[in-house]
Amino acid sequence: MDAVLGAFSLILDPTVMLVIVASAVYGTFVGAIPGLTATMSVALLVPVTFFMDPVPAIAAIVTTTATAIFAGDIPGALLRIPGTPASAAYVDEAYRMTSKGKAELALGAGLVTAAIGGTIGTLILMGVAPRLARFAIKFSSFEYFWLACLGLTCAVLISGGPVVKNLVSLLIGLMIATIGIDVAVGYPRFTFGSIELLDGVSFIPAMIGMFALSEILRNVAGDAPPRVVQRSVGNVFVGLGRLLVRYRVNIARSSVLGTGIGALPGAGADIAAWIAFTLSKRFSREPEKFGSGHVEGIVDAGSANNAAVAGAWTPALVFGIPGDSVTAIAIGILYMKGLTPGPLVFTQKPELVYAVFVAFLVANIVMIPIGLSAIKLSGYVLRIPGRVLMPIILAFCIVGSFAVSNTVFAIWVMLVLGVLAFLMEENGFPIAPAILGIVLGRMVEDNFMVSIMKTQGELAGFVERPIAASLAVLTLAIWAYLAVRAVRDAARPRDTNPG
Amino acid sequence: MKLDDTILGAVLLVFAALVIGHARSFPTLAGMTVGPDLFPTIIGGGLGLCGLVLVAGGLLRRRVTGGGPWVVFDRWVTSPALAGNVLSVLAALAFYVVLSRPLGFHLTILLILGGLMLKLGVRPIVAAAFAIAAPPLIHYVFYDLLRVPLPWGLLLPIAW
Numbered sequence: 001m002d003a004v005l006g007a008f009s010l011i012l013d014p015t016v017m018l019v020i021v022a023s024a025v026y027g028t029f030v031g032a033i034p035g036l037t038a039t040m041s042v043a044l045l046v047p048v049t050f051f052m053d054p055v056p057a058i059a060a061i062v063t064t065t066a067t068a069i070f071a072g073d074i075p076g077a078l079l080r081i082p083g084t085p086a087s088a089a090y091v092d093e094a095y096r097m098t099s100k101g102k103a104e105l106a107l108g109a110g111l112v113t114a115a116i117g118g119t120i121g122t123l124i125l126m127g128v129a130p131r132l133a134r135f136a137i138k139f140s141s142f143e144y145f146w147l148a149c150l151g152l153t154c155a156v157l158i159s160g161g162p163v164v165k166n167l168v169s170l171l172i173g174l175m176i177a178t179i180g181i182d183v184a185v186g187y188p189r190f191t192f193g194s195i196e197l198l199d200g201v202s203f204i205p206a207m208i209g210m211f212a213l214s215e216i217l218r219n220v221a222g223d224a225p226p227r228v229v230q231r232s233v234g235n236v237f238v239g240l241g242r243l244l245v246r247y248r249v250n251i252a253r254s255s256v257l258g259t260g261i262g263a264l265p266g267a268g269a270d271i272a273a274w275i276a277f278t279l280s281k282r283f284s285r286e287p288e289k290f291g292s293g294h295v296e297g298i299v300d301a302g303s304a305n306n307a308a309v310a311g312a313w314t315p316a317l318v319f320g321i322p323g324d325s326v327t328a329i330a331i332g333i334l335y336m337k338g339l340t341p342g343p344l345v346f347t348q349k350p351e352l353v354y355a356v357f358v359a360f361l362v363a364n365i366v367m368i369p370i371g372l373s374a375i376k377l378s379g380y381v382l383r384i385p386g387r388v389l390m391p392i393i394l395a396f397c398i399v400g401s402f403a404v405s406n407t408v409f410a411i412w413v414m415l416v417l418g419v420l421a422f423l424m425e426e427n428g429f430p431i432a433p434a435i436l437g438i439v440l441g442r443m444v445e446d447n448f449m450v451s452i453m454k455t456q457g458e459l460a461g462f463v464e465r466p467i468a469a470s471l472a473v474l475t476l477a478i479w480a481y482l483a484v485r486a487v488r489d490a491a492r493p494r495d496t497n498p499g
Numbered sequence: 500m501k502l503d504d505t506i507l508g509a510v511l512l513v514f515a516a517l518v519i520g521h522a523r524s525f526p527t528l529a530g531m532t533v534g535p536d537l538f539p540t541i542i543g544g545g546l547g548l549c550g551l552v553l554v555a556g557g558l559l560r561r562r563v564t565g566g567g568p569w570v571v572f573d574r575w576v577t578s579p580a581l582a583g584n585v586l587s588v589l590a591a592l593a594f595y596v597v598l599s600r601p602l603g604f605h606l607t608i609l610l611i612l613g614g615l616m617l618k619l620g621v622r623p624i625v626a627a628a629f630a631i632a633a634p635p636l637i638h639y640v641f642y643d644l645l646r647v648p649l650p651w652g653l654l655l656p657i658a659w
Binding site for chain 1: 501507522528535556587588591593612
């Protein structure tokens with residue numbers, strides 16, 4: 001209980017509240033701009049959090065993601081361009097509502113279900129994470145090795161593309177993680193004489209490159225989409241109460257579903273939204289209305305994607321295994337602050353864990369007034385052309401990469417990885433597995449090396465403990481399934497739906 | 500630029516061979532069964548395997564569908580304007596790496612913002628406004644608030 005009160009006093013501190021409000025405004029702004037993703041907003045925020053204490057840093061990340069995911073609905077409804085991939089599932093439905101003159105209801109439903117979904121996700125996180133942590137405290141390097149393997153496996157299982165391409169992306173991330181001094185004997189691997197690479201590829205420039213620079217490249221490489229911004233938006237709360245009562249089961253179901261999907265490594269808000277939307281249609285009493293501007297799917301997907309944001313923190317806090325690319329970045333930040341996420345944090349720094357929970361709750365409350373203002377101001381925000389924004393974002397990428405190590409070498413790292421990510425996505429390789437590979441690569445190798453030294457080279461020792469053995473069986477079972485799917489993919493003609 | 504899976508697979512095969520070849524040169528400790536070469540070798544092996552699958556799948560598909568282009572060039576490759584956009588973003592980064600120290604942060608970013616916005620088709624007056632206003636703001640946040648030692652360069656005599 002002390003920890004909960006401690007967490008409240010940590011979050012309700014004026015400076016932290018200021019950080020939260022500023023992050024909410026920032027997250028809403030970035031999320032509302034088509035082409036800028038929630039992950040990109042966090043990647044650009046990292047250099048700033050680098051200079052903050054852990055609690056405001058985490059609060060900033062949590063708030064930015066939660067608000068950005070909601071704000072992605074705004075251009076979705078008004079322009080038919082999803083602001084973030086998490087809104088893509090229901091952008092057609094929302095836009096159809098707008099063309100029927102029901103933009104208010106679409107946006108209001110998006111905003112309120114986002115806040116409710118986010119809150120339910122947080123409550124589940126609060127209930128589940130400490131229990132899991134108590135269980136995980138018994139884990140040794142064997143279990144962590146298998147957990148990390150399982151996390152990497154899930155990334156391959158869930159990411160959009162064909163299995164082989166997901167796997168290649170993961171392996172590229174793992175390959176990047178091997179650069180630098182190795183853990184076993186201290187030999188510099190793949191550094192080619194560069195002193196800067198001895199410590200490995202620096203995490204922040206890598207994130208900024210893969211998420212922000214690649215996004216800029218994609219933007220300037222395409223023809224700008226025509227933007228016709230619709231007239232001002234009226235009162236979004238009209239008819240909303242009835243809607244929430246009517247679809248209360250949908251909201252509860254999709255929030256729980258979203259939390260669960262978010263907790264799987266490699267699957268985030270966007271996949272949660274797609275699945276929730278599909279299920280919404282399947283379970284709906286009036287499925288024929290879907291596709292004609294029906295609000296039910298928006299309610300489902302809107303609550304699921306924000307619940308997923310909270311769900312992703314479960315494996316991140318308990319095991320140090322990210323649930324999506326945002327928590328991958330958050331884990332990187334925690335490491336930089338000398339905090340190793342894992343069950344020990346729950347006993348050693350419980351106030352920090354609860355601070356994450358409280359930050360989520362506060363973020364979901366703050367989101368409503370700020371989201372409301374964003375909806376009102378959307379006409380102006382959406383009129384800012386990409387050709388003005390992209391160069392400015394590039395300037396922030398430069399400073400952000402430079403800020404951590406104060407060397408221009410980091411800008412080269414960002415450039416190389418940004419181009420790599422751009423070309424990978426062009427050719428159907430998803431980026432999320434690569435990010436998980438970069439973050440988890442060291443963890444897998446460290447735990448493997450420690451474990452193999454304990455067993456003195458005997459691989460059998462990896463499956464002697466019951467939990468390790470179960471995790472191993474689960475991991476291998478998924479690989480077997482993946483192998484089957486890969487063969488099926490190969491036999492199928494090219495270019496099926498990558499969603 | 501979309502490459503056929505066959506080409507992508509071949510590239511991966513070459514890369515995997517290079518990784519494994521290089522990893523063989525890593526030292527090992529006496530008495531240890533595993534060393535720094537283990538993970539790179541496994542990863543290289545995995546990439547090679549994926550490369551093979553892509554090549555095989557690509558060839559199989561070509562046989563079924565009767566060919567198709569090896570490389571599909573998107574508009575950003577074929578259109579000089581769009582290709583120029585991509586290159587100018589990359590050039591801007593290289594420009595910063597090389598010139599930020601001698602010129603200083605303000606001037607480098609001013610030139611990058613101004614140049615890029617003009618290239619992307621922003622009206623000169625708007626481009627100039629952003630190029631002049633943004634550097635001092637970014638500088639204030641990162642240099643004064645976050646204490647990042649951004650270089651002054653030519654402006655050192657009048658540093659504030």
